[in-house]
Amino acid sequence: MEKNSVQAEIASYTGKLFRDNFGKGPSSVYVSIEHPFITIYLSDFLAPMERVLVGQKNFMKVEETRDYLMQELIPEIKATLRVTADIHVENIYYDWSLKNRSGIIVGVVKEESDEEELLSLEDYPNKDRVHEEIIKVSEQAEKAPEQVDSLFLNSRTLVVDRKGILVRIEKELIQSGFSEQLRLSKRQLEKRLLDPSVFESILDTQVMDIFVDWDFTLDKSYIILILKPKKS
Structure with a gap:
């Protein structure tokens, strides 16, 4: 098909x-x-x-x-x-x-190879500046990620992958059965810190939506920016 x-x-x-x-x-x-x-x-x-x-x-x-x-x-x-x-x-x-x-x-x-190889390493304009802003936000919310990568899936979808961001108190809350409460609180906090205007300045296009989710077991997170496609 x-x-x-x-x-x-x-x-x-x-x-x-x-x-x-x-x-x-x-x-x-x-x-x-x-x-x-x-x-x-x-x-x-x-x-x-x-x-x-x-x-x-x-x-x-x-x-x-x-x-x-x-x-x-x-x-x-x-x-x-x-x-x-x-x-x-x-x-x-x-x-x-x-x-x-x-x-x-x-x-x-699902990949046959290690998950570390999932993300493309292709560059795009101001990729380093995007990563710097993601690290800055992560430091304010929890801690700097151990690894950050990102890629454009298409002209309107930017995916950022963070690994190693949970701090000890968060891991303790997860083990104690408070995963849902932690997820709800982290959503509110990080989405307040992810300033669309900053990414608009970096990427030179309008940010329509910003989404965040986590895998607490794998200690990783995805941030998705939905952008307004530029006119060709």
């Missing part, structure tokens, strides 16, 4: 999956497949009950509910990608921008 057909099929499946489980699906789903990632960007996605909670500024309650539901959906998403698109996803990350009514799902394709 051609890449565009696969992307269209995944977009259709995702829209239906979210509509069936949330009561309302996204108005648009944008799928991008660029080894070793698959990204699914959702726009205009906010269920009626969630709209009420967001109106009451109860953002964390919405995110907590979505987290629990996503944990149920992730195995189904992985199985569907494997059967319909022959894409063997090892890990899935996700995040939401309730203000923008958008969301991101990121699948990392």
